[in-house]
Amino acid sequence: MSERTIAAISTALGSSGIGIVRISGERAVEVADRVFRKHSGKKLAECPSHTIHYGYIHDGETMIDEVLALVMRGPHSFTTEDTVEFDCHGGVYVVKRVLDTVLRNGAQPAEPGEFTKRAFLGGRMDLSQAEAVMELIQSQNEYALQASVRQLKGDVSEKIGQLRGDILHQLAFIEAALDDPEHYSLDGYDEKILDFAFRMEEELSGLIRSFENGRRMTEGIKTVIVGKPNAGKSSILNLLAGEERAIVTDVAGTTRDVLEEDIVLDGMNLRLLDTAGIRDTEDPVESIGVSRAWSHVKDADLILYVADSFSGIDEDDRRILSALDSQKTIVLLNKTDIEQISEKEINGISDQIRSVLGDFSPVLFSAKEKTGLDELKKKISDMFFAGQISFNDQIYITNARHKKLLDEARESIRLVKAGAKNHVSEDLYSIDLMDAYEKLGLILGEEVEDDLVDEIFRSFCMGK
């Protein structure tokens, strides 16, 4: 039944060091063989079902990860289709690259709930589970939609929307002229569409590049920096962002009061949010900032609480800390560079904090002297691998899907170019233009409906 061979990351990323990339469908083994090199040089296609093989995932000549490949032939697999699973060891970043490579080699990104759906349709699951399956599909879809809309930064969706509008306008012109050739003429249009296609291809390439280096999706662990005003939150953000910052996108202005940076820390993607200092305030503007800070805290994956070791822990700190989830909070004692503070005082503050957070040792930190950074990194990765920090990996597949759709849209635009160059009739390459339009629409979660007909009538005076 499954015409498409699909792939996705099938473990909750971040809860363990191992990530599984699962491929399912008629061509699963074939796709896997394109990226997997077995130690012995044997192809998976030649291996019996339900066997495990040691080898490497290659993206062209680049080795990405050392993996175990599990081959299961249908109907004896979860989906009842041919299935290959790669157990990857290299952490989140690497699992993601493995998935990307698989997708570039013939698999399609799985739709929300698709593995389960296939399992059910394949007769794998019990009849009584049907309702659960239906609910799962609907809820996963809901989440993916949210991920898609929320994770796609505003400027990107705006850009895609704009490119889409441009394509639709060209389409509408072609269709208007074909429908009413005595009114609108396509003479000399080849030149115009070539220009258009060149420009469009460049725009799409730009978007694809930015997707490739991860700028476009805020897919990291949502890390919220909180604390009282002047605790040194911003300098910590700057330090983290400045050190080892692989990718930094400045999105100031998307919210008035929360500064956001994406960083990679030891192979983990962190989406850092610097919030307004928390205190009781009469100032209406400041109080908006404070309530936003709290709302970010609520759905944070990781909280960095910054306390000022110089002024010590006071009643305000205590109140804020008691509202935080200790499981996902790291306390940073900042300003340890100020000499007046003795070891004893620091221990005193630590005790105070421990009384609030339970068994917990704070990280001594100096944003100025850049000390404590290594300890912080270790702490984060410990928590990550202990499963204390986890976040929803639906984002990865969403990102992969977007990238794939952009690629496909660009491919369609290239076909338009080739068509116009060969002076193929407009009604033929308009099919490719429509494809590009549809692909970009899927990124924004928009269906095509009657867009074209509407645009024809909006922009062109038609009919007798």
Add this chain to the structure above:
Amino acid sequence: MSELVEKYDVIVVGAGHAGCEAALAAARLGMETIVFTVSVDSIALMPCNPNIGGSSKGHLVKELDALGGEMGKNIDKTFIQSKMLNASKGPAVHSLRAQADKQEYTRQMRMTMENTDHLTIRQAEVAEILVEMADREIRDEAEGKVDAKSRTDAAVGEREPIKKVTGIKTVSGAVYLAQSVILATGVYLNARCIYGEVSQYTGPNGLQAANHLTKSLIDQGIMIRRFKTGTPARVDKRSIDFSKMEEQFGDERIVPFSFTTDPDSVQIDQESCWLTYTNERTHEIIRENLSRSPLFSGVIEGTGPRYCPSIEDKVVKFPDKERHQVFVEPEGRYTNEMYLGGMSSSLPEDVQVAMYRTVPGLEKVKIVRNAYAIEYDCIDPNQLYATLEFKRIRGLFGAGQINGSSGYEEAAVQGLMAGINASRRIQNKKMIVLDRSQAYIGVLIDDLVTKENNEPYRMMTSRAEYRLLLRQDNADQRLTPIGYEIGLIDEERYRKLLEKQKQIETEINRLEHVTVGPSEKVQFFLQKHDSTLLKSGTTLSELVRRPELSYEAIAEIDEQRPFLSHEIAEQINIAIKYEGYIKRQNQQVKQFKKLENKKLVPGFDYSQIKGLRKEAVQKLNLYSPVSIGQASRISGVSPADISVLLVYLEQQKRRDR
């Protein structure tokens, strides 16, 4: 008091383009058929533009002809000018359009109708449809209870019970009984013609409106809405100065509409059309008088088609356009009346005269008939299945403008399909539905019954997603086998088609296998056509594929070529040249068919499926789709809802095992 009571198999209400095709199809399929019209003189009347065909509409006529309909044959007998539009474009958008001699068109169609066996023409206004409760069995089927295991008693909910049609009653009280009734009322239901402050309750050309039937439809639970359309003035040819206009000629070599018409028989002397333009002065007059336009003053309530805007609409919506085209077209060979295409209007008649007289060549124009807008009742077609049968009234069908479409051709194809299915309903045969990958007819009807249409629906090539496959040139190959199966295509025509297909296939096969080498003759030929010279041997089909060459062009270097007709040569050329695109569309069609073939039970109550979103449940219950494919085209049903439906279907299937 004794009343006239007569019994027929099929009743057709209305004898316009839908009614004629419906009645002819039913009678030709052996059904005793009666067609009602308010005026026998207005059979197949063309109350608006004097053309048949045009972009995508030409496709519809070709398809209708391939299935055994009449319109193509009738226009071939009565056209006075013909043009293939977009001839320089790809084959999928070539579109035939003919100017008709309107009177002759009507006369010929009437003659055909009058001489068709089993067909009775009756002048009378139908006032009522007769309906009774359907038999238990029919109700169960229509309410989705076919499969007793998959239903609960709540399935029917609070809906109206399923009924069946038994006949009609005329205004005079005469009763005609029949198992199938086709409503093809066109623009006549509660029709009102309007220009300026004048508003008359008549159909087009002052013909009697049908003022009773709407009430009867509402009484039977049918949802009614109100649409409008409009037409320009007809003017006296002698009052026109043609020297100020551009003359528009027909094609040199005329291609007929019907696959059965001998091309040599249609090479006639053609009439010309003329092109002129409005100007700023025209627009000024319109703008000054907008307050007197019933369109803008709110007198007209119906929704008009965006495709046929009135000239006042165009001026308001596109204020930057300095001029609009006006096509001056003859209404026939033996009349001086000319049609002013592009300038339909509902402005008062004094404004009409003033505005037309600003147009070059029309300075002294005399109006014969005013331009006017017409409002009429029609139904929301989501009440129909794609068979054109009402979902809640067995045996009742709708066709043409009553279904919310616009245009003669759109009406005709619906008439044909309704006529076929009304007959098959009686014969207990499987209903015929063409899908979106088979025909423009399929696209048209699927759009009508599946999508929300808020204006009179006009066919457009952009609506057909597989248009490379749905070409006018291959309509016979796509549909004549179906027409043969239905019984509207005779043995001989079918046999000819098979022969044609075989010839095409054999020749393509030959071209794929015959190779030519870099001989002097071949190289010389290629050079002459600016084509890359050969380094080694290649097949003839490879050469046909080159943009600068064609099947016809390479005849020179193709020594064993058999003699083939022009039509067949064209098919071969298209099949080879566009092979890549055609393959891609075929691939898409394969995917499309998969979902079309996953059937849903019509009338099923979707609130039983827990995983569906509320909006999806509402829409699915309203539209009652027959397949997963159709469900996926309903706005408000998401891809996740479709996944849920698939899981549900699987669950049902397993439960039944």
